[in-house]
Amino acid sequence: MDPTERFADRVRAPERDLPLAEAALLIAAHDHPVDVAAELAALDELAHDAPRTPERLARHLFTDLGFVGNEVDYADPRNSYLDEVMRRRLGIPITLSVLMLEVGHRMGLTLEGVGMPGHFLVRADDGAFYDPFHGGLRLDEDGCRLIFEATRGAVPFLPEYLAPVGPRAILARMLANLVQSSVGRDPGTAVWATRLGLCIPGLSIVERRAGASLLGRLGRFAEAANALDALSGELEGDAAQRAAQDAAGFRARAN
Amino acid sequence: MFPLGSVLFPHALLPLHVFEDRYRALVERCLADDMAFGVVLIERGSEVGGGDVRFPVGTLARIVQAGRFEDGRYALVTAGVQRCRIREWLTDDPFPRAHVEVLTENADPEGAVLIPEVTLLLRRVMALHAQLGATVPSEEIDLGGDPVRASFQAAALAPIGPLDAQGLLELDDAGARLARLVELLADAASVLDFRLSGD
Numbered sequence: 510m511d512p513t514e515r516f517a518d519r520v521r522a523p524e525r526d527l528p529l530a531e532a533a534l535l536i537a538a539h540d541h542p543v544d545v546a547a548e549l550a551a552l553d554e555l556a557h558d559a560p561r562t563p564e565r566l567a568r569h570l571f572t573d574l575g576f577v578g579n580e581v582d583y584a585d586p587r588n589s590y591l592d593e594v595m596r597r598r599l600g601i602p603i604t605l606s607v608l609m610l611e612v613g614h615r616m617g618l619t620l621e622g623v624g625m626p627g628h629f630l631v632r633a634d635d636g637a638f639y640d641p642f643h644g645g646l647r648l649d650e651d652g653c654r655l656i657f658e659a660t661r662g663a664v665p666f667l668p669e670y671l672a673p674v675g676p677r678a679i680l681a682r683m684l685a686n687l688v689q690s691s692v693g694r695d696p697g698t699a700v701w702a703t704r705l706g707l708c709i710p711g712l713s714i715v716e717r718r719a720g721a722s723l724l725g726r727l728g729r730f731a732e733a734a735n736a737l738d739a740l741s742g743e744l745e746g747d748a749a750q751r752a753a754q755d756a757a758g759f760r761a762r763a764n
Numbered sequence: 765m766f767p768l769g770s771v772l773f774p775h776a777l778l779p780l781h782v783f784e785d786r787y788r789a790l791v792e793r794c795l796a797d798d799m800a801f802g803v804v805l806i807e808r809g810s811e812v813g814g815g816d817v818r819f820p821v822g823t824l825a826r827i828v829q830a831g832r833f834e835d836g837r838y839a840l841v842t843a844g845v846q847r848c849r850i851r852e853w854l855t856d857d858p859f860p861r862a863h864v865e866v867l868t869e870n871a872d873p874e875g876a877v878l879i880p881e882v883t884l885l886l887r888r889v890m891a892l893h894a895q896l897g898a899t900v901p902s903e904e905i906d907l908g909g910d911p912v913r914a915s916f917q918a919a920a921l922a923p924i925g926p927l928d929a930q931g932l933l934e935l936d937d938a939g940a941r942l943a944r945l946v947e948l949l950a951d952a953a954s955v956l957d958f959r960l961s962g963d
Contacts, residue, residue: 626873627910663846664869664912685877689909692880699880719877726884
């Protein structure tokens, strides 16, 4: 099975059985060859040697072992590839969080991802939040709010930003980051990352509409036209008309 | 308040050349008290002399750099900070003043999904403008991942008229602003494609 089919298959699993680390490694496998089994074994090994509480695990990974946030080049696509994050010990909040989630799950800890806008976090069953990008810092809700306010200026903080998110949403956000960082410099990566995003079940119509349209802007005219035609049936009023118009526009350029 | 013929967006920079007495007084007050001032688009009338009609939503600006000429004129660099809605216009003496309400932004995270498309369309429209001989910003466009900031930065870069810009400023939701930018930029790209194909 090629990495795309395998990714599409894994994300169709029910959320609680979805193999997050494997799916994340399959994203990386679209950029470069990845020995998925070896990388999963490396995660097992990390879990074998790690201390057994969330707070000590966070300190172990993000201080003792030196997995750190890439403050120098946040947009480097390698920050989004879990195998590269493990090899370079450098990542962005979401991939460092995936590392902690997956090591923690292997140890039997109950950890969940938290998709706070602009800064992904991990929540443990003791109610505390951990910030893998900042040395595994332990935070309460106020601490999370302060981080949000420092980065988002005029936008008011809402408590629901700290709600846990499942593996599908985590993978969708990893791919959205990758599209975001590659769209200007590497259109080929933006194309496959957009396609993988569209494989994930449960996306909103806004996300599917944006992905379909983006494929057209990236020159995949026929693919975009077909996807938009399909979506226009699910939309209403002006939005449906606009999708059909865009589909016709892309189709004209496909010929 | 500084009524102008163009729209200032939060996170954007606006150079200003101030020569009218009343706006010199405004600048001196803002510099002395480290205050923000409001920028609003003029709906009808002109920038000079007063008596104009102004739109009800504008942007608070801070002076980030100020140079004063010997004859009392000012060259300023100002930065948009936050949107505001005018509650009530007060007197124009010694300079236009108003009671304003500072507007907060909606951060619906879903809005971020449109940032890559807006980035591509902006690059395309700018490349087409360059082909037609216009001078365009040469640096790579990177709007970042924050939908609010990205929507304002893209709106400031987009080659659109002041009325379309005002429409974007008045939207309360970053996702809606990015969606409208997709429409405006896609239309602009079509027009430019047509002009280039006709040459």
